[in-house]
Amino acid sequence: MPVTQPTQEQQLLDKLRPSRIVLPVLLGLSVVGFMFWRSYKPxxxxxxANASPLWLLVTLLVLVARDAGYVYRIRHxxxxxxxxxxxLDVIMIWEFSSCILPSAVGGTSVAPFLxxxxxxxLGKSLAYVMVTALLDNLYYVVMVPLVVWLAHEGLYPDENLNSGFMTTLKVAFGLSYVMVTAYSALMLYALFINPLSVKRVLVRLFSLRILRRWRPKAYQHANEMVWASTQIRGNGAGYWLRAVLSTVFVWTARYLVIGCLIAAFVPTTPSEFTMMFARNITYKVILLVAITPGGAGIAEGAFPTFFGKFIGTPTMTNFIVLLYRIVTYYLYLVFGAVFLPRWITRVFGRRPEPGSLGL
Structure with missing residues (x-):
């Protein structure tokens, strides 16, 4: 209703104000700067000087294809x-919100409002966001066994690493897979089979004393599943086939970027390229548990551990880290700062005042 619009608008602006760009940029560039300072040699x-124009072009095409795929998917x-x-506006602001909010929150909290x-x-907005989240999770659930089969132990970085770190990484990877699989199964059951039974289970579970503090959020999430189930039932096979194929397309493109960037500067064999794609899966676990906005600082610091062996010198590794974060992270901070004011002007019919954007 018109009466609630200012409150909703302010909530959005509070989460997405461009001043939030400063912290992740400082964190990320500080970590990269320190790594360059520590490792640089003439x-x-x-x-x-021997960069491959072909691979640079392929990298650019993969980046454009990924965003085009996201735009197509949300429209479909x-x-x-x-x-x-x-x-396009929704995807750019969604990506922007993923960059300035902690990885565990991501853009999913903002997407229904957009x-x-x-x-x-609102019911359909929640349903569409849940569908995208479910498809993203299912991609991960299906791909993990495939890359484990392809890479075996090569899935984990093991060059001169502390055995305790390796054990922690493997445990975290296993737990994340189990949790994502369980949550995906719960969503599938709730959205397509019996949402009311899932709601009852969640409410009872979070009525336990140890979980009671999260009961309101669990109750809200259960209600959202019921609403979403009502909205998306009845869509035909063609709808789901295109949704699944577009999800496979965008996530595969997303995981190809690192391999393409490395291949642009370092000769890479097909088996190494496959290994880099596989390691993206474990690299994602680090980003999922990152508490900084968009994993800033943590993503840069962890990159050499996972991909340094394919690149060579630490200095070249740090250069590719910087380039990778520019095209997959910092670029979307800029896009968000451009698209957000335009979107507010179009949707709310007025330009936001500079102060309201946190400038």
Missing amino acids: GDLAPL ISERVLSWRAS LNKEGIT
Whole structure:
């Protein structure tokens, strides 16, 4: 209702104000700067002179294809209620919110509001966001056994690493897979089979004394599953096939970026390229548990551990870390700062005052 619009708008602006860019940029660049300072030796960047134009072009095409895939997917999942422009705005702001909020929160907390302000009912907005989250999780659930089979022990970095760290990483990887699988199964059952029974189980579970403090959030999430189930039932096989294929496309492109960047500067064999793709899966676990906005600082610091062996010198590794974060992270901070004011102007019919954006 019009009366609640200022409150909703302020909540969005509080989460997405561009001033939040400062902390992740400082964290990320400080870590990369320190790594360069510690490792730089004259001549280490010589491979830059032999960069492959073909692989640089492939990297650019993969990045563009990934974003185009995201735009197509949200437009398709929203049953084409969103225009192409609205879909692009939603994806850019969604990515921006993922960059400035902790990885555990991501853009999912903002996405329903974005869709709702594009004229989609709240129930359907929640349903569409849940569908994207479910498909993303299912991609992970299916891909992990595949990359484990392909990479075996090579899935984990083991070069001169502390055995305690390796054990912790393997345990974290295993636990994350079990949790994502269990949550995906719960969502599938709740959305397509019996949402009310899942709601009852969640409410009873979070009524236990040890979990009682999270009961309101659990109750809200259970209600959202019930609403989402009502909204998405009845979609045909064609709808789900395109949603699944677009999800496979965008996540595969997302995981290909690192391999393409490395191949642009360092000769890479097909088996090494496959290994880099596989290691992205374990690298993602580090980002999932990161408490900093968008994993800033942690993503940069962990990168050499997972991919340094494929690159060579620490200095070249640090250069590729910086380049990777520029094209997959810092670029979206810039895009968000550009798209967000334009989106507010279009959706709310006025330009936000500079102070309201935290500038």
